[in-house]
Amino acid sequence: MPAQTQGPLIKLLRQADLADYKKLRDGMLAAHPQAFTSDAATELKRDADSYRSRLSGGSDGANLFTLAAWDGPQMVGAISCEHEARVKVRHVAHIVGMMVSNDLHGRGVGRQLLERALALLQGEPVLELVTLSVTSSNERAVRLYERCGFQRYGRLEGAIKLPDGQLVDKDLMCRRLR
Template identity: 45%
Template structure:
């Protein structure tokens, strides 16, 4: 059970999709440089669009959510496994979203810890990759503290309102 200081972290189900979409839409609005999706296109989609991301190990994908005591979703992280045979040893942390009010309280660290437990249940996974907005130092440091290492930079990866943002490419060997 969630307390004021300790959210519940669990796999999402179909019933959680409206809350996940609300969280994601809010993230697209507050931090557009963190997403490759654009606000207008993504917000027009129904919550069921994200059902393909649901699952539980040993499925190839899952979404973890962090919930406050009142049941509101404070954050989420998505895992997606590569589908092509030659890349099946790799999983991708597709995105992490934390509400602005919940940032700086250890929620990202807790989500990444549980993410690590679950991704290790996927048979044959050897490493996890991600990309993060390079200028978001708080997120970069969070991933580094969780054991991810930077292996590259994708310059001008996304463009928001005429401004380009680089993506740091990171990997964690399991």
């Protein structure tokens, strides 16, 4: 009988993980330009330490946390959650930068990252709502978000303009935390 494999180890991103985070992010940006607002050529020029703002409490608290998924020594996924400090909108969090290595798509890593992020967000008493944007044509990601309770509240047509001039729409989604 084959041994069952456990899912990835999911933990908060630490300073020591920034080089691995950059490697994963650079690869995902290059492979999926339509999925990210950032472009691969610009991000490739950044050094790993420039992602320090993705650590818990980074950028004056704007970044709540980044979770990283690990398969042994390799980072295979990540998700970040941000919020604003302005009084009128501090009850809203934003999921950004969700990514999973291509070879692990469809294996539940994204769902595990998202569920862990939502659990952490629900533990923040001030937070009531979480938002995200997702490439409209990424049906697999849209279904994942819907299964986790997100609802589409709009579409930003032409949200991303690729170097070849192609316009990509983004669905805007939200979920109540309480």
